[in-house]
Amino acid sequence: NSDDSYPIRTLGELGSRARDVLAANDIGTMVTAAPNLYPHMWSWDAAFVATGLSTVSVARALQELDYLVAAQWKSGMIPHIVFSDVPGYFPDVDRWGTRGVSPEGVQSSGICQPPVHATMLRRIVERATAAGGEDARLAEDFTRRTLPHWIDWHAWLRSARGGDGSGLLTIYHGWESGMDNSPRFDGPYSRVQPGDMEPFVRTDTLKVTDHSQRPSDEEYSRYLWLVQQMADVGFDDARLPGVMSFQVKDVFMSAIFAAASEDLAVLAEQFGLPEETPQLRQWAREFRDGVDATVDAETGLARDRDVLAGEWIGPPTIAGFAPLVSTADQALLDRQLEIFEGPDWTGDPRLAFPLPASTSTTYEGLKPRQYWRGPVWPVMNWYLAHCLRRRGDGKRYGQLREASLAQLMEGHFGEYYEPFTGEPLGSMDQSWTAAVALEWLA
Ligand code: 2M8
Numbered sequence: 001n002s003d004d005s006y007p008i009r010t011l012g013e014l015g016s017r018a019r020d021v022l023a024a025n026d027i028g029t030m031v032t033a034a035p036n037l038y039p040h041m042w043s044w045d046a047a048f049v050a051t052g053l054s055t056v057s058v059a060r061a062l063q064e065l066d067y068l069v070a071a072q073w074k075s076g077m078i079p080h081i082v083f084s085d086v087p088g089y090f091p092d093v094d095r096w097g098t099r100g101v102s103p104e105g106v107q108s109s110g111i112c113q114p115p116v117h118a119t120m121l122r123r124i125v126e127r128a129t130a131a132g133g134e135d136a137r138l139a140e141d142f143t144r145r146t147l148p149h150w151i152d153w154h155a156w157l158r159s160a161r162g163g164d165g166s167g168l169l170t171i172y173h174g175w176e177s178g179m180d181n182s183p184r185f186d187g188p189y190s191r192v193q194p195g196d197m198e199p200f201v202r203t204d205t206l207k208v209t210d211h212s213q214r215p216s217d218e219e220y221s222r223y224l225w226l227v228q229q230m231a232d233v234g235f236d237d238a239r240l241p242g243v244m245s246f247q248v249k250d251v252f253m254s255a256i257f258a259a260a261s262e263d264l265a266v267l268a269e270q271f272g273l274p275e276e277t278p279q280l281r282q283w284a285r286e287f288r289d290g291v292d293a294t295v296d297a298e299t300g301l302a303r304d305r306d307v308l309a310g311e312w313i314g315p316p317t318i319a320g321f322a323p324l325v326s327t328a329d330q331a332l333l334d335r336q337l338e339i340f341e342g343p344d345w346t347g348d349p350r351l352a353f354p355l356p357a358s359t360s361t362t363y364e365g366l367k368p369r370q371y372w373r374g375p376v377w378p379v380m381n382w383y384l385a386h387c388l389r390r391r392g393d394g395k396r397y398g399q400l401r402e403a404s405l406a407q408l409m410e411g412h413f414g415e416y417y418e419p420f421t422g423e424p425l426g427s428m429d430q431s432w433t434a435a436v437a438l439e440w441l442a
Contacts, residue, residue, distance in 0.1 A: 006411040014408060015441045019056055021413050021434035022049065027084060030067050034415065034427040037207045039086035041068060043078055043113040044178055045432045047120040048379055052435020054124040055442045058135040061124055062142045065117065069149045071106045075237060076156030078117070079108035080175060090203040091224065097231035110227075110235040111176050114256045115157060116383070118150050118264040123386070125267065127442075143271045151268070151276055154261055158283055160237040162257075167290015168249035169257055170307060172240050173226045177250050180223075181215040182358065182372040183315035183365050185248065188306045192245045194225035213369055213425050222246075247307035251294050255302070255322035258287035259387065288326045295323065300335045316344065316360035317372075318380060325387045337396075346403075352422035353403040355381050361419055368418050375416035375425055378404060382436035401440050408437050 008014045025031050030041040031049050038045075046068045054061035071082040079102065083093045093099065093107040102108045121143065128139035161169040171177055174185045202220055205211050215223075226246050233239040241247070265280035294303045296312070301320025304313040323329070323336050341347050346354040348361045358372045358380070359365065367373035381404045389397035407422060413433040414424025 008409045008411040011405065011441060014405070014411075014437055017411065018052070018413065018434040018437040018441075021429045022053060022056070022431060022438075025429065025431045025434075027086070030082070030084060031064060031431050032084060032086070033432070034430045036088075037204060037415075037427040038430075039089055040084050041082040043068060043080045043082075044116050046082075047117045048383075048432040049435045051120045051123050052432075052438040054127050055438045058124065058128045058131070058138055062138060065121065065124075065146070066142070068117075069146055071103070071108050072149055072153065073102060073108075075160065076152035077112050077160070077237075078115075078153050079106075080111050080113040081109040083107040083109075088203055090200065091227060095200070095224075096227060098235065101235050110230055111173050112157070112161075113176060113178050114253045115153065115260050116256055117153070118260040118267065119256075119386075121150070122263040122267055125270075140271065143267055147264075147268060147271060147273050147276075150264055151273070151280070154257070154264060154280065154283065157257055162254070162287070162290075165286075166249060167286045167288075167293070168251065168254045168305065169287075170241075171248050171250045171253065172230065172244040172246055173223070174246070174248075175223065177248075177253060177319075179252070179317070179319065179358065179372040181219055181370075182317050182319070183363070184304050184313055184317050184319055185246075186315070186365075187309065187311065187313060188246050188248050189219065189222050191309065192222045192225060194221045197225060197228050200224055208426060210369075214371060245308070248313070249294075249305040249307060250319075251291055251302045251304045251322045252319035252325070254287050255291045255326035258284050258291060258326040261287065288328055291322050291326050292329055292332060295332065300339050315365060316363050318356055318358050318377075321356070321384065324384055333391075348419075350420050352418075352420055353407045355400065355403050355407060355419075356384065357419040358416070368420060369423075369425055371416065371426065374419065376407070376419050377416050378408065378414075378436050379432045382439055386439075404436075405440055408433070408440075413437065 022031055025035055032039045033042045033045040046064055050061040050064040072078050096109050098110045125139045125143055128135040174180045204214050208214050229243055233243050261280045261284040265277040268276045291302055296303055302322040306313055323332050327333055344360045344362045345356050355376045357374055357376050359374050381400055385397045385400040412424040412428045413430055415426030415430040417424055
C-alpha cells in the first residue's frame with residue numbers, strides 16, 4: 001500500500017487490481033462481500049460478484065451462485081446473508097435465531113434481498129455462450145440444474161410478498177431493500193418502537209471508525225427490534241403481516257423483480273422449461289405495471305408505499321428511478337431519463353463525476369458521506385447502466401461507463417463515494433465494486 005499505488009494509472013491495471021480484490025476476498029467457499037466489514041455472502045452482492053467473476057472464470061462465477069442457491073429455504077426464499085465461519089459481524093446467526101428454521105447445515109439470516117440473480121445469470125450465460133466450448137457447456141448445465149430453484153425463488157416473492165395484486169413486493173426490514181438507511185425508510189422507521197430486547201454491541205462501527213458514514217445507534221436498535229419480531233414468530237411468512245411494525249412496498253425491488261422475471265423467462269425458454277414462461281412473463285407484466293403506477297405525476301419519480309401508515313413515501317432517492325429498470329412505457333422512460341440527467345441528479349455541476357447519488361444532491365436531507373443517504377454507489381451505477389444497455393441505449397451506457405471508470409481510478413474499490421469530492425467511503429476493497437469494475441472493462 002505504498003502511496004504510489006494510488007491513483008491507478010491504466011485501465012489494464014484497474015482490471016488486474018479488481019481481480020486481486022476478488023481473489024483476496026475469496027475464502028474458498030464464497031467471495032465475502034468485503035474483507036473486514038462483511039465477512040459473509042450477501043444475496044445480491046453474490047449475484048453482482050458472480051457476473052464480475054465470470055469475466056475471469058465462468059466456473060468460479062457459477063460456483064458462487066451455487067453456494068447461494070444451496071442456502072435456499074424450503075419456502076423458496078433465498079436468504080440475504082449466508083454466513084461463513086469468520087467471526088466479527090453483527091447480527092450473527094445466533095442473534096438471527098434462524099437455526100432450526102433454515103435448512104439443515106445452512107447458517108443464514110431470515111430475510112431476503114432484491115432478486116437480481118436471474119438477470120445476472122442471464123448475463124453470465126450470454127458471456128459463456130459467446131465464449132463457447134467448456135464455458136458454454138458449464139453455463140448450460142448449471143442453468144438447467146438450477147432453473148427450478150430460481151423459479152421457486154420468484155414464486156415465493158410473488159406469493160409471500162406480492163400476492164395482493166398490487167404488483168409491488170412488501171419488505172419487512174430496510175435491510176431487505178439493500179438500501180438500509182435510505183431516507184425512503186425514515187417515515188416507516190419513525191413508527192417502529194423497539195420493545196424489550198437483549199442488549200447488543202455493534203461491530204460495524206469498530207471497522208468503519210468514522211461513525212458518521214454508518215447508520216446511527218437509534219437506527220440499529222430498530223433494525224434489531226424487527227429481527228426479534230420475526231424471530232418471535234419463527235420467520236413464518238403467514239404471520240409476518242400480523243406482527244411486523246415495518247411494512248413497505250419497495251418500488252425498486254419490485255422493478256428488479258419485474259426485469260428478472262423477464263430474464264428468467266428467457267432462460268426457461270432456452271433451457272428446457274418453456275412451460276414456465278407464461279407465468280414468469282405474467283409476473284413481469286404485473287410488477288412492471290405496479291411500478292409504473294407509483295410514479296408521482298409532479299416529480300416524475302417512482303415511490304415506495306408505507307403499508308401500515310397507508311402513505312406514499314416522498315424523499316427523492318435513487319429508488320425513484322425504478323422505471324428505468326422495468327418500464328415498457330416510452331413516455332415515462334423519456335421523462336425519467338430527463339430527470340436522471342437533470343440538475344438534481346447526474347447533471348448537478350457540483351458532482352465529481354456525472355453519476356447518480358443515492359439521494360438527489362439537491363435534497364435537503366442529503367448526507368453526502370452517510371451510507372445510503374447521499375453517497376454514490378458504484379454497483380448501482382453499473383446496474384442502471386446495464387438496464388439501459390438492455391434497452392439498446394449504448395450511448396448512455398457508454399457515458400456512465402466513462403464516468404464510473406474515472407471514479408474507480410482512485411483505486412480503493414470503495415463501498416460508496418462522496419458525490420462532490422469522489423472520496424471513497426465505507427469499506428475499501430468491497431467485492432461488488434471490484435466486480436462491476438470488471439464488468440465495465442469487459
Ligand atoms: C449493507 O447491508 C448490511 C446489512 O444487510 C449491513 O450494513 O450490515 C447494504 O449496503 C446491502 O445492500 C449490502 O448487500 C450489504 C453487503 O455489501 O451491506
